[in-house]
Amino acid sequence: MRREVPLILTAIVGITMIIAHFIPPLNILKNLFEDWFFIIAAFAIYLGILNLILVNGDKIYKKQKGWLFGAVVILGFLVITIIGIFFSGGKSFQDPGTPFYYIYMNLYYPLSATMFALLAFFVASASYRAFRARNVEATMLLLAAFILMLGRVPIGEWISAWLPEGYRLGDAADWIMDFPMTAGQKAIMIGIALGVVSSALRVILGLERAYSAGE
């Protein structure tokens, strides 16, 4: 039953959601399943919190390598949660002026933005080391990258201002975005859509059991 029940549930819900699109009276069932989905999605945060505390708590308890970072994670979680729930004006905790807003602006936002900003440095270093015109395809990729990198910023206009209008770097970048890039994107999107249909059918029909325990 441990294997059969999830498969049966998946099949019933999946088939209902598909058919409801074409048979409107089935929308009652569809809405019910979506309500259940809302509850499960909201409950997922509690699972996440529990997992966070268990993993990091275990690391601290066993004094494993990097246990101090685990302590920082749990401390940060507790501080922000307590301040957000008890000291930030109840349900208006996200409004400007609250302690929660202050922590978000002065702690979370700079840290989060910094982590993402590090990518710029690694992209530059990787481009320098890996972007080589080794063959025809690599050369075409390199040329397209140059045109787009320069054409999408004002420096492209400065460099190619001497060219007639319509033939400048910015225009070349727009052409690449409108035609070859969009053509490639359409092909990729259709491929992904066919893959999603195939995967969904496999899951609904019980052919794909990777999510089942012990399979």
Added chain:
Amino acid sequence: MNETTNQEKKTFWEKLLSIDRRIIFLFIAVAISVPLFFKTSLDMPVSPVVQEVYNAIEKLEAGSKVLVSFDYDPGSMPELQPMAESFFRHCFRNNLKVIIMGLWPQGPLQANIALDQVFKDEDIKAKNLQYGIDYVNLGFTAGNEVVIDRMGHDFRESYPADSRGTPLSEIPLMRGVRNYDNIDLILNLSAGYPGTMEWVQYAVDVFHVKLAAGNTAVQAPSMYPYIQTGQLAGVLGGMKGGAEYEIALKRPAKAVSYMFSQAIAHGVICLFIIIGNIAFFSLRKKKTS
């Protein structure tokens, strides 16, 4: 003598190829940070995809309702936050009613940050905008595309109350809003999943509501097929899209000022790629000869 010269040239190109990456990091850091201290006014043409976003908002009559979905976090703030502020300036300037929501947990907070900034403008301050009458923040609801789908039937199925816990029936702005039929335009600021793609698939394709978007530079190319089919009214792609939108609004702000920094950084990266390729080909030529 020729052998000695050849050895010196070889050493130079090899040294160049194996340069410590911290030197590259330093160049990038200077290229990005130094231009921020210079005030420049950049003139750039407004591309058609950005102009379409501007026109979509400009065509709306005063009192029209615009749903703005904030689907990003602080990591994408440099690209998307200037767009958010420009959207709000445009909507409030044209006396549109703004309904804010988020499919990402940080989204509604990002909206509050943008509102906080926009409300400092003298012309916006003079309008004396009221929460619940001119704008409302519905907050975040977990559920991704299911939220979008349910809002197409009834907003209250996804958002029974706003971010402050006030039931929608008690908010004057939301009294006449039941579903997308009562929304004149959706503006989506997106950095990933769930985002613009889900809004196109579940809101535009099913409920035929008009949608315009602001995306990060990485995500924007994926939206071009939707523009060509008319599923998306227009898209602001990356910081350049945000800068063009500010120029179209005739109010250059953060995005325009950041573009100088981005331009120099792109130039430096291109220079590094050129140097790397010259070194690579010089070494390869020497090895074959």
